[in-house]
Amino acid sequence: MSVVAxxxxxxxxxxxxxxxxDWFPGTSGNLSIKVNDDPLQFLVSASGKDKRKRTMExxxxxxGEGRAVEDTGLKASAETCIHLEVYRNTTAGCCLHVxxxxxxxxxxxxxxxxxxxxxxxxxIKAFGIWEEDGEITVPIVENFADLPTLxxxxxxxxxxxxxxxLIRNHGVTxxxxxxxxxxxxxxxxxxxxxxxxxxxxxxxxxxxxxxxAAHA
Ligand SMILES: CSCCC(=O)C(=O)COP(=O)(O)O
Ligand SMILES: [Zn+2]
Numbered sequence: 001m002s003v004v005a006x007x008x009x010x011x012x013x014x015x016x017x018x019x020x021x022d023w024f025p026g027t028s029g030n031l032s033i034k035v036n037d038d039p040l041q042f043l044v045s046a047s048g049k050d051k052r053k054r055t056m057e058x059x060x061x062x063x064g065e066g067r068a069v070e071d072t073g074l075k076a077s078a079e080t081c082i083h084l085e086v087y088r089n090t091t092a093g094c095c096l097h098v099x100x101x102x103x104x105x106x107x108x109x110x111x112x113x114x115x116x117x118x119x120x121x122x123x124i125k126a127f128g129i130w131e132e133d134g135e136i137t138v139p140i141v142e143n144f145a146d147l148p149t150l151x152x153x154x155x156x157x158x159x160x161x162x163x164x165x166l167i168r169n170h171g172v173t174x175x176x177x178x179x180x181x182x183x184x185x186x187x188x189x190x191x192x193x194x195x196x197x198x199x200x201x202x203x204x205x206x207x208x209x210x211x212x213a214a215h216a
Contacts, residue, residue: 092175126188
């Protein structure tokens with residue numbers, strides 16, 4: 001099996017799993033997996049597809065400028081430019097983007113602050129953070145309609161330990177060194193978002209950490 005075929009299979013399986021969680025409402029979301037480092041080539045989901053369905057036209061191979069490597073009638077995800085910035089600015093091998101109610105609400109709650117920090121949660125270990133007082137911070141950017149501007153904004157907030165960026169009232173973009181790690185990070189983050197919102201609904205004055213106290 002060629003590398004492209006193997007990576008296609010890996011990404012298709014991740015897509016099916018995320019679809020099983022209903023994380024692609026209304027054709028939203030996109031996924032990519034790196035096939036080659038130098039020159040950069042990655043498989044990315046085709047734009048506007050129902051990501052719950054599996055077809056032979058789900059992905060296309062693009063280069064380091066986001067252009068299709070082979071002749072195809074398929075259009076790469078409109079947000080390919082964001083995936084490109086992730087690959088340019090991190091060591092990611094896979095990048096996942098989903099719109100959920102939880103990630104949208106968290107992004108809106110903490111948009112003015114520009115980040116949200118999670119502490120005192122076992123699942124922080126999913127990010128390789130094993131310290132007793134470990135924490136994970138997710139930057140939040142405005143949802144610019146101009147996608148190249150949005151992509152540059154995502155690139156601007158990526159630091160060494162950044163694993164994900166929230167886009168305000170849009171969704172979350174998460175990555176990992178490979179498909180397994182990217183999915184682990186995404187599942188862990190969505191757990192943290194959900195827990196956070198449930199705690200806020202049950203105890204409105206609850207805060208996860210001093211850093212998130214601003215809105216309480
Ligand atoms: C219908 S959702 C609006 C576009 C979007 O945010 C998204 O994630 C899906 O875009 P794509 O071009 O990858 O289908
Ligand atoms: Zn999106």
